[in-house]
Amino acid sequence: MQSEKFPIVFAGHVDHGKSTIIGRLLSETGSLPEGKLEAIKNYCRLNSRPFEYAFLIDALKDEQSQGITIDTARVFFSTKKRDFVIIDAPGHIEFLKNMVTGASRAEAAVLVIAADEGVQENSRRHGYMLSILGIKQIVVLVNKMDLAGYSEEIFNRIKTEYTEFLSEIGIKPLGFVPVSGLNGVNISTKSSETPWYDGKTLYGFLDLFKAKEPSTKQPFRMFLQDIYRFTESGDNRRIYAGTVSSGTLNEGDEIVFSPSGKKSRILSIESFNTPHKTSVESGFTAGFTLTEQIYATRGELISKAGETAPEIASEFKAAVFWLGNDPLSPERSYFIKVGTARTTLRLKKITKLLDTSSLESRSGDKVGKFEAAECIFEAGKPLSFDTIGENQETGRFVIVSDYEIRGGGIILEPLSEASSVREVTAEERERRFGHKAAAIVVRDENFAAELEKNLFSLGAFVCYFPDYDLTSNPHEIRTMLKSGMLVLIKSGDDSLKDAKNKQSSDLIKLYEIKSGSVEAAVRELRENGILSL
Numbered sequence: 001m002q003s004e005k006f007p008i009v010f011a012g013h014v015d016h017g018k019s020t021i022i023g024r025l026l027s028e029t030g031s032l033p034e035g036k037l038e039a040i041k042n043y044c045r046l047n048s049r050p051f052e053y054a055f056l057i058d059a060l061k062d063e064q065s066q067g068i069t070i071d072t073a074r075v076f077f078s079t080k081k082r083d084f085v086i087i088d089a090p091g092h093i094e095f096l097k098n099m100v101t102g103a104s105r106a107e108a109a110v111l112v113i114a115a116d117e118g119v120q121e122n123s124r125r126h127g128y129m130l131s132i133l134g135i136k137q138i139v140v141l142v143n144k145m146d147l148a149g150y151s152e153e154i155f156n157r158i159k160t161e162y163t164e165f166l167s168e169i170g171i172k173p174l175g176f177v178p179v180s181g182l183n184g185v186n187i188s189t190k191s192s193e194t195p196w197y198d199g200k201t202l203y204g205f206l207d208l209f210k211a212k213e214p215s216t217k218q219p220f221r222m223f224l225q226d227i228y229r230f231t232e233s234g235d236n237r238r239i240y241a242g243t244v245s246s247g248t249l250n251e252g253d254e255i256v257f258s259p260s261g262k263k264s265r266i267l268s269i270e271s272f273n274t275p276h277k278t279s280v281e282s283g284f285t286a287g288f289t290l291t292e293q294i295y296a297t298r299g300e301l302i303s304k305a306g307e308t309a310p311e312i313a314s315e316f317k318a319a320v321f322w323l324g325n326d327p328l329s330p331e332r333s334y335f336i337k338v339g340t341a342r343t344t345l346r347l348k349k350i351t352k353l354l355d356t357s358s359l360e361s362r363s364g365d366k367v368g369k370f371e372a373a374e375c376i377f378e379a380g381k382p383l384s385f386d387t388i389g390e391n392q393e394t395g396r397f398v399i400v401s402d403y404e405i406r407g408g409g410i411i412l413e414p415l416s417e418a419s420s421v422r423e424v425t426a427e428e429r430e431r432r433f434g435h436k437a438a439a440i441v442v443r444d445e446n447f448a449a450e451l452e453k454n455l456f457s458l459g460a461f462v463c464y465f466p467d468y469d470l471t472s473n474p475h476e477i478r479t480m481l482k483s484g485m486l487v488l489i490k491s492g493d494d495s496l497k498d499a500k501n502k503q504s505s506d507l508i509k510l511y512e513i514k515s516g517s518v519e520a521a522v523r524e525l526r527e528n529g530i531l532s533l
């Protein structure tokens with residue numbers, strides 16, 4: 001049994017049966033407080049109302065003061081394999097808001113569609129939201145099958161229609177289950193009502209959900225929250241504190257603050273109220289001291305030197321979901337929060353405006369409530385972040401206006417590098433291309449062409465320049481080397497000698513191949529640390 005509870009959301013159109021299914025699931029997995037079910041049943045009998053599992057959810061919510069199994073919007077249950085927490089049990093608008101703002105993070109979703117009403121606006125909108133939020137593990141329940149006479153045909157029709165919609169937004173559901181929350185059909189046990197269905201029950205699918213890859217494997221990221229000073233006995237060390245979004249940090253690591261580009265090395269890791277640690281990983285709140293005090297400000301994104309650097313830009317492309325009553329407009333100024341960074345934000349352009357239910361593009365220069373759009377934004381100062389494809393934690397933001405969160409989004413692409421921003425480093429190019437930049441001198445033309453082909457097929461950024469006059473064009477070679485290229489040059493002895501003499505002044509690193517065969521030359525480049533492909 002995993003110790004962490006697996007977070008899932010139940011989504012779908014109002015009244016399609018989410019609460020009923022959750023109530024049923026809690027009851028059938030024995031996850032309810034003792035006597036709760038009987039008490040509600042009794043209450044219904046006394047008041048001559050039919051029993052509904054949805055009442056259970058309401059009753060549980062009322063009981064949070066007793067601290068039994070629920071806080072405002074969280075319900076827990078367990079299968080044999082693991083513990084689950086349902087975040088945002090049906091809460092309609094709040095549900096969307098929490099999802100957009102990242103207040104809740106689900107790893108999987110159960111989407112409920114009622115068989116009698118079929119695919120509705122919210123079925124699509126919620127599906128779209130899940131895709132924007134990167135929740136790809138989805139099971140679709142076609143509920144109220146009792147009202148559809150347990151018809152295989154109706155089930156298949158909904159399945160086809162919704163599968164088509166999901167594929168447009170890049171989601172491939174784990175499966176579709178015909179259920180009746182009311183009658184407990186295919187929730188935790190297979191029912192004879194649907195003999196034509198040979199798939200899993202909801203319960204069966206829950207155990208198929210996979211926990212996400214631990215983000216400890218990703219490059220290290222931590223937004224600087226604050227800097228504290230020791231006050232004891234004249235110690236003027238500073239503790240840089242924050243929560244680790246991804247990766248691992250060890251004592252001795254060299255770190256970089258972005259966007260300022262300042263660098264230093266970790267002297268000690270200071271974890272709070274726990275024994276001393278020499279390393280800290282994603283999910284933990286921690287602080288550290290540095291070998292060299294530097295001035296950094298809240299909101300800077302800390303990464304490790306040598307790992308992929310975060311993006312820095314003040315202009316970027318993003319997908320947003322808007323919640324505010326007043327539309328998102330280029331005429332107003334907003335605030336953006338990315339991690340702990342906060343600055344002003346302006347909408348520059350809407351590149352795509354989507355109706356979240358039909359997924360059809362429409363034109364317009366404002367994003368209305370509950371609409372989604374692809375936009376270009378400009379922040380008041382350079383921000384540091386990752387694109388959502390690179391990092392789920394540091395690739396999202398919220399938009400604030402009048403102290404309220406009005407929208408949220410994910411960053412798709414940085415568009416500008418502000419002038420204060422550092423250049424791409426030689427190390428970054430080296431990591432991307434799998435080799436250092438070098439001017440490699442070979443004697444024979446055929447050999448050069450063959451070596452170029454060989455290196456190219458390995459994935460190298462390589463180019464052979466036949467008859468290149470080394471001595472007269474050092475500037476051009478420098479330009480090529482700056483781009484990270486492996487430059488192959490054929491050269492006679494004399495010009496080579498000349499170039500070598502010039503080398504110290506022009507800082508061109510010439511490498512002369514010694515090997516006789518192309519295979520040996522590739523090996524030689526590897527052995528000399530030029531090639532890592």
Ligand code: GDP
Pocket residue numbers: 012013014015016017018019020021052054090143144145146147179180181182183
């Ligand atoms: P929610 O808004 O999605 O949470 O929907 P509820 O769970 O509150 O259900 C809405 C209504 O549909 C309630 O009156 C339920 O009793 C009813 N309902 C839920 N599931 C079923 C079902 O499988 N069959 C039938 N006939 N009614 C259902």
